[in-house]
Amino acid sequence: LAGLGPGPLHEDSIGPGPERPVLGWAVSRPLDPAEADRLRQAARFAAAPLAALAAQATLTALLEAYLGRRSAARVQAGAMRRDAGDSIRAVLLYADLRDFTALSEVTAPAAVIAALDSWFDRIAGAVHAFGGEVLKFIGDGVLAIFPVAGPPAAACDAALRAVVAARAGMAHLDAARQAQGLPPLPFGAAVHLGEMLWGNIGAADRLDFTAIGPAVNLVSRLEGLCRPLGRSVLISGAVAAETAMPLVPLGEHALRGIAAPCAVFTLPDA
Numbered sequence: 001l002a003g004l005g006p007g008p009l010h011e012d013s014i015g016p017g018p019e020r021p022v023l024g025w026a027v028s029r030p031l032d033p034a035e036a037d038r039l040r041q042a043a044r045f046a047a048a049p050l051a052a053l054a055a056q057a058t059l060t061a062l063l064e065a066y067l068g069r070r071s072a073a074r075v076q077a078g079a080m081r082r083d084a085g086d087s088i089r090a091v092l093l094y095a096d097l098r099d100f101t102a103l104s105e106v107t108a109p110a111a112v113i114a115a116l117d118s119w120f121d122r123i124a125g126a127v128h129a130f131g132g133e134v135l136k137f138i139g140d141g142v143l144a145i146f147p148v149a150g151p152p153a154a155a156c157d158a159a160l161r162a163v164v165a166a167r168a169g170m171a172h173l174d175a176a177r178q179a180q181g182l183p184p185l186p187f188g189a190a191v192h193l194g195e196m197l198w199g200n201i202g203a204a205d206r207l208d209f210t211a212i213g214p215a216v217n218l219v220s221r222l223e224g225l226c227r228p229l230g231r232s233v234l235i236s237g238a239v240a241a242e243t244a245m246p247l248v249p250l251g252e253h254a255l256r257g258i259a260a261p262c263a264v265f266t267l268p269d270a
Contacts, residue, residue, distance in 0.1 A: 001227060054094030069133060087105070088198050091149040091159040092211070092219040093132065095123055095189035096141030098227070103183065115258035116140060119185055122169035129165060130158040135211055143219075145196075145211060152193060156243040159191050163233055164267070188226030192219040192236040206250065214258075221255035229253075 031039065062077065063158060104112045123142050124134045132146040146155040146162075174184035194215025200207045208259070222234050229250060238261065240247050247265040253259050 005188075013174070036165060062121075075164065086198055087126040087138075087195055087213075089152070089193070089195050090198075090211075091125065091132075091146040091152075091155040091191060091193050092215055093144040093146070093159050093162065093189065093191050094141065094219045094223045095163075095187055096139070096223065098188060099187040100140040100161050100185070104150060115182075117172060118173055120171070121164045121186070122173060126162040126169060130162040132158065132162055143211065143216070150195075152242045153244070156191075156193060156239045157245060158183065159216070160245055160267075163189050167232070167270075186232070188221035188232055188234075190219050190226070190234045190236070192222060193237050193238040193242060194218065217264065218255060218258055221258055222264070224270035225253060225255070225264065228268075229264070231270050232268045233267050235267070237265070240265045 100115075103115075107115075119140070120137060120142065124144075127134055127142075127144040127146075128148070132193040134142060134144045134146045136143045144162075146159045148155045159188075170185060170187060177184060192215060196211045196215045200210050201210055201212060202208045216219055218236065222236060225234055226232060231250070232249075235247060242251075246268055248268055250264040252261040253264050
């Protein structure tokens with residue numbers, strides 16, 4: 001409280017209990033009983049709404065940590081039924097580590113978790129840096145989206161730049177792991193543009209907010225071609241048609257479970 005004059009600092013609070021005050025204050029001189037009573041009366045009116053705001057902020061942070069920013073906003077807005085979902089156009093990015101199952105069988109669990117965390121930090125950090133959102137961690141894989149809000153080229157370019165940034169981050173991580181005598185963490189990534197259903201799926205009492213549809217299936221199958229083609233990044237023809245970034249064509253390839261062959265491209269250095 002400014003302007004109360006010089007003197008020793010005194011603190012007080014009001015809330016659920018002395019261990020968890022909802023509202024606290026500090027004054028520069030002792031208050032007389034009347035002043036302290038007026039301050040406590042004002043605090044009683046403020047404590048409840050402040051507690052509600054704090055609880056809402058905690059809930060938002062929790063939902064965003066587990067669902068992502070856009071999905072958390074949808075859930076908080078009431079999209080909690082199994083039939084709650086929208087068809088949206090987005091660029092999808094799917095990436096996973098190579099031979100990680102074999103590595104995990106000969107590596108201590110704590111080291112496996114540390115390696116996964118390092119990988120997810122690089123790929124998720126790159127996705128978020130370019131405006132995308134991680135929808136799901138699937139084992140050692142990541143599914144992310146870049147929703148199309150305007151010209152598709154913007155979302156396509158953002159996804160491709162995120163892949164480039166993730167590759168740079170992983171190269172730095174692999175150098176650090178090599179210095180520690182640890183094996184590298186190679187990965188494959190695929191990028192595709194298409195329509196998907198974004199919403200709830202699951203049981204009546206256990207829901208998952210996720211993306212489903214042919215575009216999701218295609219990007220997953222496309223990533224599976226990385227090893228046979230000897231490439232770390234594969235890009236669908238749908239993305240190549242929208243971006244001005246230089247790409248290398250690899251021809252058309254059949255994808256398991258996908259009716260039509262897919263035109264496949266890659267980055268020049270991938």
